[in-house]
Amino acid sequence: MSFRTNLQYLRAERHMTQEQLAMLLGVSRQSVTKWEAEKSYPEMDKLIKMCQIFECSLDDLVQGDLTDRDPVPVAATVPSGPATDVCGYDEHMRKYSKHVPTGVASFVLGIVGLVFFEETSGTPGFFNGGIASGWSELLGLGALFLGVLTGIGILVSSGMEHSAFVKAHPFIEDFYTEEERLQARRLLVKGVIAGLGSIFAGVMLCAFVERESGAGWAAAAVLFLLVAIGVWMIVYAGMMYDRIDIADYNRSAAEELEMEDIARIDVPEAVRDELRSARRTHKKIEAICGVIMLVATIIALTWLFMGPSLAGTTWDTIDAGHAAVDSPVSYFWLPWMVGGILCAIVTIVIKALDGD
Incomplete structure (x- = not known):
């Protein structure tokens, strides 16, 4: 029995189209067509993934006869009709859209710590009469580097996870509905308005605090804190909107x-x-x-x-x-x-x- 016959049988058993199998494997539909026409042969990693999808051994898939085996009690099927998110793309992009702005905001929060500890050095009323100059410098730099290292750690780990997802799924069939696109556009507008509002509030509050109390350190710390919040909201909303542009994802995946x-x-x-x-x-x-x-x-x-x-x-x-x-x-x-x-x-x- 040929690999082509086994593949065609397994697809039919699960009511799976060539496009749906291609999405699960992260290849183009033309690749599946050529496999079933015996014009080309899948690579080993694709064969292993097919064995996982169809619940069979590699030997049976390549050289055996799977048409005679007992039907799978609960066959893993892919629904017919409109395209569906069979690769977990939306869940992955939602997580990625949270991790990236969190990493960026961590850098700004590090600056908040630096400003706070540097400027409260020796200020009466803080930590029993103020922090000594030397300790304030160390604490300020420690807060800065903690924010930077946290941001780098989040961005690097999420970037590696996203890169691995893109390599596993270089092509995604567009499955978003018009309602989901409308929700993403609404979120973008709300996120940008709220983010800019947070930054503007930080600027105004900074000017007010510094004018009324002369506490420049407090004004600067509040400014950077609200900037971090504003940046998080803007970046998150933008990435959540970008995630629905599947065509752009496919182009970017090709670049990787x-x-x-x-x-x-x-x-x-x-x-x-x-x-x-x-x-x-x-x-x-x-x-x-x-x-x-x-x-x-x-x-x-x-x-x-x-x-x-x-x-x-x-x-x-x-x-x-x-x-x-x-x-x-x-x-x-x-x-x-x-x-x-x-x-x-x-x-x-x-x-x-x-x-x-």
Whole structure:
């Protein structure tokens, strides 16, 4: 018995179309068509996944005769009719949409800790008369690095999980309904309005607190806290809206494929050339943005640790005057913000030029 016959029988047993099997395996429908026409043969990882789907052994699938086996009591079927989320795409993207803004907000919260501990140094009424200058510096830097490390950990782990999902499912059939698209658009509008409102409230509250009480540290801490909340809401709403653009996901997934993976995709040569071009563009953007952010990090850390000496002052004079908000290191985080903006500009320009 041939592999083709077994595959056709198993699909029919579960009322599964070629498109539905292709989605489960993360391949194109043309691949399944070629397997059943014996024009090509699936790779080992796809064979193993088929064994899991059809509950059979590899030997039986490839060389046996599965048409004579007893029917599966509860066959794993895929519903007919409109496309469904058979790969768990929506659940994955909802988790991913929460993890990324949480990681970004962690960076801002680290700055809140730095400002709080630096500016409450020696302030009466805080921790039995104020924190000693040396301890305040350590606590402030500790809060900053904790926020940065937490953010990096969340972003890296969620990024690796998303990358693994994309490689396992490089093609998703669009299954979202018009009602779900409308809900995503509403969430985007609400998230952007609420996020901008939080940031605006932080700016206004910061100005009010500083004017009424002169507590610059409290004003700055509140500002960054509300900025973190606003950024989380805006990024979350944006990613939840982007998740319904399945066509964009499929294009982005092609950019993550290696050249040898693109060569194995069953598409016309012209489409394969477009995918190769998209992959080269993606690698170019990655390299340039990597250099930009590395330079931004070097500048920011230099600004943080050497800012006072470069400006002709010292940490002692800054601490004595309790003026860290206006000190040379107050805005050390700006290089990262500028680097992010430059990366966005580079991405837009390179994609526009390569698209010509």
